[in-house]
Amino acid sequence: MSTDTKSKLINTAIELIWRDSYNAVSVDEICKKADVKKGSFYHYFPSKAHLALETMDSCMQEIKIHYDDIFSPTRDPVDRFSLMICYVIDQQKKILKELGHVCGCPIATLGSELAAQDATIGTKITGICKKKTAYYESALRDLVAAGIIGADTNVAVKADEIFAFIIGQLIMARINNDLGFIEHNLERGLFDLIGIKKQNRKSEKLTV
């Protein structure tokens, strides 16, 4: 079972690239930290760029597990968004503790860096974004059905806006290396953007 070597490389790459950046991290550095020789690296990945692609798959796989639960149709649609915000913030806190820096969204950071450099990464990320917005879209439809937001809401557009909003806040948190703002304002801002009136918000804390 030597998928161990491969996943060691992927997990190490996620850490290093997420904290620094794709171009700032070398193959040698990844290998050294993963305690894998370079020859093994190129046995599993044809190039550094392919490693990057697989790290994104790995991230998305992890996210999917949580989002499938958070955005379960059995949940109240308002709660789904609240829980997502909780998850995002908790994850950022965890990574801050582990890596010593606010890191933001690994996929957006990587995507922004490589957008013009590698077209295949651009299309890959576009696909991942589509998956994420699908969660938002379906929750928005349920909000419409529940009469919490207007029936005239363009849910596809609104879902993309939610995504961009969160990405933007995470980028700012990364640049400022500070989670304070999103801890205090991300949820409220999101509900403003969606157009959920205050009375529909739960003041009690929810757990994932």
Place this chain on the structure above:
Amino acid sequence: MSTDTKSKLINTAIELIWRDSYNAVSVDEICKKADVKKGSFYHYFPSKAHLALETMDSCMQEIKIHYDDIFSPTRDPVDRFSLMICYVIDQQKKILKELGHVCGCPIATLGSELAAQDATIGTKITGICKKKTAYYESALRDLVAAGIIGADTNVAVKADEIFAFIIGQLIMARINNDLGFIEHNLERGLFDLIGIKKQNRKSEKLTV
């Protein structure tokens, strides 16, 4: 007048770093495209990182000229936001034509890439963001005074949200290499976020 050499380097660096990324562009590449020898580069900049800092100053200087006009207190506060969106989109279109790729916000892209790598860049960008949100904040206060948005609006928080929202949309446009979404939805989304009712929006196009 040899500031010519220096500004040639800065302008070339803006182009290359904006389109690709800081770490993807080498000093040699910048020198070659600017037609400046490497020795001259290090005569004007003590390091590559210092060049990056000066490119941000240069970007901010350019933005300030436009924003001082767009956010002039003589303007209707709703118009200010509309004009800003026009400016952002026009600039993106121009850069797309020039550089062949949607490039997003140069400062956010660079900031996201170097946040954990170089602390001085992080603080520099935090300063620039403060300047930008000052424009939004003052326009928001004028919206409050005009009774267009609620007097209970936390303008400082809302300004940061606006900033994050735009940054997020630009990142997505960069990743997708497509301006379609922001052309169609950025203004509407921004007004949703601010909480401006439809009747306050001008349907007519404005010019900067």
Place this chain on the structure above:
DNA sequence: ATTTAATTTGACTGAATGGTCAAAAGATTT
């Protein structure tokens, strides 16, 4: 037990990296 296939190793390559430096050339000042 032997063949076959998958994995690991470590030394290697050539190009590119950020940065240096002394000397030449050009301006400015005296």
Place this chain on the structure above:
DNA sequence: AAATCTTTTGACCATTCAGTCAAATTAAAT
């Protein structure tokens, strides 16, 4: 015209980069 200061040049450096490869090791199949 001589001296001083600024700018430009191009050769140079040590290091790092992504990627290669043949041989050694280990595991699986026969």
